[in-house]
Amino acid sequence: MKKSIKNQILSRIYGRGRGWCFTPNDFAADFNRNDINVALYALTNENKIRRISIGLYDYPIYSDILEKYVAPDIEQSALAIARKFSWRIQPSGETALHYLGLSTQITSKHIYFSDGPNKKYNLLGQTLEFKHQVLKEASILDANSILIIQAIKAIGENNITDEIKTRLKSKFSNSEWMKIKKNSSKATGWIYQIISNIVNELSINND
Numbered sequence: 010m011k012k013s014i015k016n017q018i019l020s021r022i023y024g025r026g027r028g029w030c031f032t033p034n035d036f037a038a039d040f041n042r043n044d045i046n047v048a049l050y051a052l053t054n055e056n057k058i059r060r061i062s063i064g065l066y067d068y069p070i071y072s073d074i075l076e077k078y079v080a081p082d083i084e085q086s087a088l089a090i091a092r093k094f095s096w097r098i099q100p101s102g103e104t105a106l107h108y109l110g111l112s113t114q115i116t117s118k119h120i121y122f123s124d125g126p127n128k129k130y131n132l133l134g135q136t137l138e139f140k141h142q143v144l145k146e147a148s149i150l151d152a153n154s155i156l157i158i159q160a161i162k163a164i165g166e167n168n169i170t171d172e173i174k175t176r177l178k179s180k181f182s183n184s185e186w187m188k189i190k191k192n193s194s195k196a197t198g199w200i201y202q203i204i205s206n207i208v209n210e211l212s213i214n215n216d
Contacts, residue, residue, distance in 0.1 A: 030085035102163025154192035
């Protein structure tokens with residue numbers, strides 16, 4: 010028996026895992042827009058998904074410790090919006106630091122640069138802001154590479170300590186760092202050198 014459109018969409022959402030954010034556009038290639046809207050409305054009322062802004066939803070993560078759903082994933086939200094409008098995006102330096110756990114500041118405002126217009130979204134109390142900017146790393150397609158480049162740039166060349174490098178190393182596996190190095194070859198010289206040093210140190214420690 011063929012699944013209903015609602016259940017087909019729900020299966021796709023479940024397949025992405027908790028924390029995934031999406032818009033109706035993510036299903037537009039396979040379903041009628043009206044059917045998508047009806048399905049998402051029903052799934053929201055059934056508490057199977059959550060509406061976090063106009064036209065933006067997530068499959069929320071539940072915390073047993075807090076006994077409630079946690080806040081929407083900012084990166085997932087930004088990616089969903091970027092897919093909807095076909096924007097290229099990258100996090101601001103402070104947002105990258107926050108996402109990597111390197112920032113001591115508690116913030117409810119997260120900034121991404123994009124090749125689209127300036128725009129703000131309220132995501133259940135968190136602010137996601139897009140600022141138009143020419144993206145120098147636009148050719149770098151890997152999200153991890155952009156994240157690391159923006160974080161290192163925000164910290165500054167003269168402030169990269171051994172402690173910071175150790176913390177950065179722990180964020181990704183050795184194979185991921187190798188990919189980051191490859192994708193960062195066109196980044197500013199000193200940023201690429203720091204990334205290369207991190208990869209070299211990882212290689213030495215594994216010998």
